Structures are given as structure tokens and as C-alpha cells.
Amino acid sequence: MTQPPSIVGTSAFDPVARVSPHERLKDMREQCPVFRDEPVKTWFLTRYENVRDTVNDRTLWRHWSNAEEGSLLRRMDRDDESDRIDSILSMDEPDHSRVRLPLAKAFYARITAMKPQIEAIIDKVIDEAPASEPFDLIGDLAIPIPILVIAQILGVEAERMREFREWSEASILGLNPLRTPEETTRMEWGSEKLTSYFTSLMEARRLAPQEDLISDMVALQAQGVPLSDAEIRVNLSALLIGGNLTTTDLIGNGVWLLLNHPGELAKLKADPSLASATIEEILRFESPVAITNRVMSEPRDVGGCPMAAHQSVITSLHAANRDPAVFENPDQFDITRKHVPHVAFGGGSHICIGAPLARIEGRQALVKLFEKFPDLRQVGDEPTWRALPFFRGMEALWVQG
Numbered sequence: 080m081t082q083p084p085s086i087v088g089t090s091a092f093d094p095v096a097r098v099s100p101h102e103r104l105k106d107m108r109e110q111c112p113v114f115r116d117e118p119v120k121t122w123f124l125t126r127y128e129n130v131r132d133t134v135n136d137r138t139l140w141r142h143w144s145n146a147e148e149g150s151l152l153r154r155m156d157r158d159d160e161s162d163r164i165d166s167i168l169s170m171d172e173p174d175h176s177r178v179r180l181p182l183a184k185a186f187y188a189r190i191t192a193m194k195p196q197i198e199a200i201i202d203k204v205i206d207e208a209p210a211s212e213p214f215d216l217i218g219d220l221a222i223p224i225p226i227l228v229i230a231q232i233l234g235v236e237a238e239r240m241r242e243f244r245e246w247s248e249a250s251i252l253g254l255n256p257l258r259t260p261e262e263t264t265r266m267e268w269g270s271e272k273l274t275s276y277f278t279s280l281m282e283a284r285r286l287a288p289q290e291d292l293i294s295d296m297v298a299l300q301a302q303g304v305p306l307s308d309a310e311i312r313v314n315l316s317a318l319l320i321g322g323n324l325t326t327t328d329l330i331g332n333g334v335w336l337l338l339n340h341p342g343e344l345a346k347l348k349a350d351p352s353l354a355s356a357t358i359e360e361i362l363r364f365e366s367p368v369a370i371t372n373r374v375m376s377e378p379r380d381v382g383g384c385p386m387a388a389h390q391s392v393i394t395s396l397h398a399a400n401r402d403p404a405v406f407e408n409p410d411q412f413d414i415t416r417k418h419v420p421h422v423a424f425g426g427g428s429h430i431c432i433g434a435p436l437a438r439i440e441g442r443q444a445l446v447k448l449f450e451k452f453p454d455l456r457q458v459g460d461e462p463t464w465r466a467l468p469f470f471r472g473m474e475a476l477w478v479q480g
């Protein structure tokens with residue numbers, strides 16, 4: 080190991096790991112796969128088997144308040160007001176299932192019904208990219224696509240779309256613990272605007288339902304499904320926030336990988352039916368989300384290490400997805416590799432609710448992009464990776480068609 084192991088040293092907080100976390104994670108996986116980072120009172124798992132078993136274990140907790148004092152999970156959540164309503168992301172049972180099951184059912188029905196519209200939105204954004212001059216794939220395509228798609232699913236009125244995008248982008252600053260005081264003010268402004276907008280949309284849809292997810296959720300509530308207004312609002316916001324940056328990075332990381340692996344890109348161009356396998360390989364190789372976490376609900380042995388109840392565990396999705404025990408030549412980007420399920424979407428009861436949507440968006444974006452720009456190439460300097468910890472994505476990626 081080049082330096083003493085630490086969880087922060089594998090995250091985008093660290094300038095070396097920001098460029099590539101994989102070398103340090105490889106060292107960790109080989110030398111201390113079940114690692115206790117005592118200063119931050121957190122376990123860190125890097126082997127596929129341990130990560131998969133932990134995320135799939137439905138008896139573990141997720142809510143930060145169950146984690147021991149001083150752990151990263153406790154520190155990450157600074158807003159500890161007791162009356163706060165959490166989204167499904169940090170709910171435990173029985174509330175998690177009560178809220179997630181009806182939300183997921185309505186969300187998936189909407190995605191299925193709106194698939195042609197979703198694909199049309201993506202095609203339109205890509206059609207508007209300049210054909211004869213360089214453009215920033217992140218800012219011009221990968222950021223707008225998920226926001227426009229989720230706005231359509233939720234039912235944001237076309238005339239409010241621009242404002243909605245501004246509020247969304249402001250409220251997503253909440254994912255950045257390194258944000259400046261000005262960014263915090265902007266984030267609070269965005270969250271307040273979104274909350275009041277969702278409140279008014281819910282009222283409007285009760286009076287006049289439309290073909291959208293807000294109408295679906297207030298209809299379920301009216302039919303007696305036990306969901307409060309605040310729970311609907313906070314979870315619709317979670318869909319917005321959870322899906323934006325992640326899908327942006329799926330598209331951005333994917334295009335960057337393909338442009339830098341011309342052999343793989345040639346395979347995809349020759350056979351566009353490989354698009355699904357390509358998306359899975361991008362998710363495995365440069366997962367947009369680096370980690371997820373759980374809290375021990377009772378004493379447990381993981382990989383030979385005893386863990387006490389309330390101890391929190393970070394699972395490295397990046398490290399698990401490159402574990403040579405399950406993936407042959409794990410550091411090779413290979414869109415035709417033998418399929419082994421990756422853990423980029425986590426697992427168990429908290430597995431990413433947006434995975435089917437992310438896959439549709441990713442596939443359509445890749446197919447359309449290389450159809451419209453068969454000679455797409457990277458231009459300018461090497462891209463810089465964002466300093467946002469626990470995510471992996473680029474600030475900008477300059478390309479030319």
C-alpha cells in the first residue's frame with residue numbers, strides 16, 4: 080500500500096482517488112477486505128461476496144440514527160431534526176415497504192407507458208447537439224436528459240420546465256458536502272421552490288388528474304394507500320435527485336469509456352443489440368455510485384470479522400465490481416464479457432428503484448448518439464473528475480461529431 084488505508088483516501092475527496100479510485104481499492108481488497116476505519120468508526124467492505132451479501136441482507140438497518148455516534152453515516156447527515164420526513168433511501172421497515180411498494184408499482188407502470196416519450200426526449204436533446212463544432216457532452220446532453228425525462232414522468236408542465244430545471248440543479252447541491260455557503264443558500268432555495276411546486280401540483284392533480292406520476296400517487300392516497308402528503312413529496316423529490324447525477328454519469332462515463340476503447344465501440348456500432356450489455360459493462364467498470372451503506376441490526380461476523388449492533392458498514396460497489404474472484408480480467412472494459420451480475424445498483428430491499436429507467440435512458444442515449452455522430456471523438460484536455468465524494472463522474476467531456 081502506498082499510504083495508510085482510509086475510506087476517505089478511496090473517495091473523490093482525495094485528489095489521487097478522484098482521478099481513479101481503482102488502484103487503492105485493489106490494494107484494500109487484497110490486503111484488508113473487511114477494514115475498520117477507526118477514526119470514522121466505519122467498516123469498509125471491498126470483496127464482491129461480502130458486499131453482495133451485505134446489501135442483500137434485508138435484516139440490516141439503513142437509517143442514519145441507528146448508526147453509532149461518530150460514524151461517517153451519523154456525520155454525513157447533519158440535519159437531525161426529529162420531525163423530518165425521510166425518503167425511502169434512509170427508511171427502515173415497516174415504513175420502507177409501506178412507501179416503496181406503491182411508489183415502485185406506480186413508477187414502473189409510468190415508465191412502461193411513457194417509454195416512447197422518454198426515447199423521444201433523448202433523441203430530441205441529441206438532435207439539438209451541434210453537428211459541426213465541439214460540444215460538452217456532460218453539460219449539453221448528459222445533464223439535461225435525466226432532468227427532462229423525470230420531469231415528464233412526474234408531470235411538470237412544459238411552461239415550468241426551465242424553472243424546474245433550475246430548482247432541481249440547485250437542490251442537487253445537497254449531495255455535495257463540500258458546497259460553499261453560497262451553494263447552500265442556493266440549495267435551500269431550490270428545495271423550497273420544489274416543495275412548494277410539488278404541493279401545488281398535488282393539489283392541481285387532485286382536482287384534474289393527468290397522465291403522470293403525481294396524479295398516480297395522489298390517486299393511490301385517495302384510495303386509502305397510507306401515504307402522507309409529505310411522504311409523497313419527499314419521495315418524488317428523491318426520484319428527481321436520485322436519478323439525475325447518477326444517470327448523467329452513466330451516460331458521461333459510458334461515452335468516455337467507449338471513445339477510449341475504440342475496439343469496444345466498433346463492436347457496438349457493428350451490432351447495436353449489444354447496447355444493453357454495454358450499459359451493464361459501463362455500470363460495472365465505472366459505476367456512477369461508488370458506495371452504499373447499511374447498519375448492523377445485531378452482532379454479526381462478516382468475512383471473519385466480528386461486528387457489533389449499530390456499527391455502520393460502507394460497501395464499496397467500485398471494489399466489488401472489479402473483484403477478480405468473480406470477474407475475469409476485471410480491469411478490462413469488455414462489452415461482450417460473460418455476464419455476472421454487478422452491484423452498481425446495490426441490492427436487497429433498497430436496490431435502486433430507478434435502475435430500469437437508468438437502463439432505458441443509457442441505452443437510448445448511446446444508440447442515438449453514435450447513430451447521429453458515427454465519428455464522434457474526444458477533443459481538448461483530458462476531462463476532470465468531479466470532487467463529489469461517493470459518486471464518479473466528470474465535470475465536462477468535450478467531444479466533436
Ligand code: HEM
Binds near residue numbers: 319368370433434
Ligand atoms: C446509473 C444510474 C443509477 C445508479 C448507478 C444508481 C445507484 C443507486 C444505488 C447504489 C442505490 C443504493 C442501493 C442500496 O443501498 O442497495 C440507489 C438507490 C436509489 N436510487 Fe438509484 N441509481 C441510478 C439511477 C437512479 C434513477 C434514474 C432514479 C430515479 C429516477 C434513482 C433513484 C433512487 C432511489 C429513490 C433510491 C433509494 C431506494 C431505496 O432505498 O429503497 N436512481 N441507487
